[in-house]
Amino acid sequence: MLDRTLKIEVARVTEAAAIAASRHVGLGDEQLLDDGAAAAMEAAFNAVAICGRVVVGEGEKGQVKHLWLDQELGRGGPAVDIACMSVEGLTLAAKDLRGAISLAALAERDSLIKVPRVYMDKIAIGPGYPENLVDLDLSPAENLRRLAEVKGVGVSDLTACILDRPRHGGLIGEVREAGARIRLISDGDVAGIIHTTDPSETGIDIYMGIGGAPQGVLAAAALACIGGQMQGRLMARSDDHARAIRRAGIDEPGRKLTIADMVRGDVIFAATGITGGALLRGVKRENGKVRTHTISMRSRTGTIRESHVFRRLDTSGDLLNGIFT
DSSP states (O other): OOOTTHHHHHHHHHHHHHHHHHTTTTSSOHHHHHHHHHHHHHHHHHTSSSEEEEEESSBOBTTBSSSBTTOEESSSSSEEEEEEEEEEOHHHHHTTOTTOEEEEEEEETTOBOOOOSOEEEEEEEOSSSOTTOSOTTSOHHHHHHHHHHHHTSOGGGOEEEEEOOGGGHHHHHHHHHHTOEEEEESSOHHHHHHHTTOHHHHOOOEEEEEEEHHHHHHHHHHHHHHOOEEEEEEEOOSHHHHHHHHHTTOSOTTSOEEHHHHBOSSEEEEEEESSOOSSOOOOEEETTEEEEEEEEEETTTOOEEEEEEEEEBOTTSSBGGGOOO
């Protein structure tokens, strides 16, 4: 079982990455932004009393500078798995558009599925529905019909969240033919999946489509805390992807994965806004302080906390004395 203080520590990790990323928001340099956020997240993890192993990160060793698969992080303590993404929505942050966030999850060792940076087909809905209500093997129209029937509404009353990508042309056509509305998002499918947990507030009833596998595991970690249903299936869209999946130790890449397949036991999840969006406010610097907005969750207790934290800056705009507390 994870120590309850780790919930605070994981929030500090995502806050560190978000603050570092905020220095480069709107400059148009995605690499600079990503490197700064990843370095800050790595340093923050190394200050936590854990023996952490990255199972979902920025890439493979030798391909990225920070947060590679199987990297060991922490200053000693309980053995845990780490899933992290220093910036979800790099393009959004580089262009100073809404919706970029920093994400991380912790679970006991061997509790999170290890995935490389490949694609994953996903479907997700919020909590309170019959088990296995939606399924990747069903058509979009059938999934929408099932969801509408249980909600007691027409399919035309449903809104599906889908990443705006050329690969989703067929999916978008099927959803529109079925009569449902669509909210297209340019990036940020973790936030899109989380939005299905509160459709009365967000207006999103279901998430569908192909996105990143790391984002899929992080979304599953969030749903393990909040509640909801999700299925994912890894997709090898190239020989390099197929080899990366094999190196990750996944023998059946085409198998449907549920939340329980991706996340087991006690898990802690945190997300901090970089640029403001529907889920979180962005980092703001004013009057010698920097403000962050973070949501943190834990599956064992079902607790969800929002925190608005103010930290002092020195005259150069860095955190006072370089200390992140």
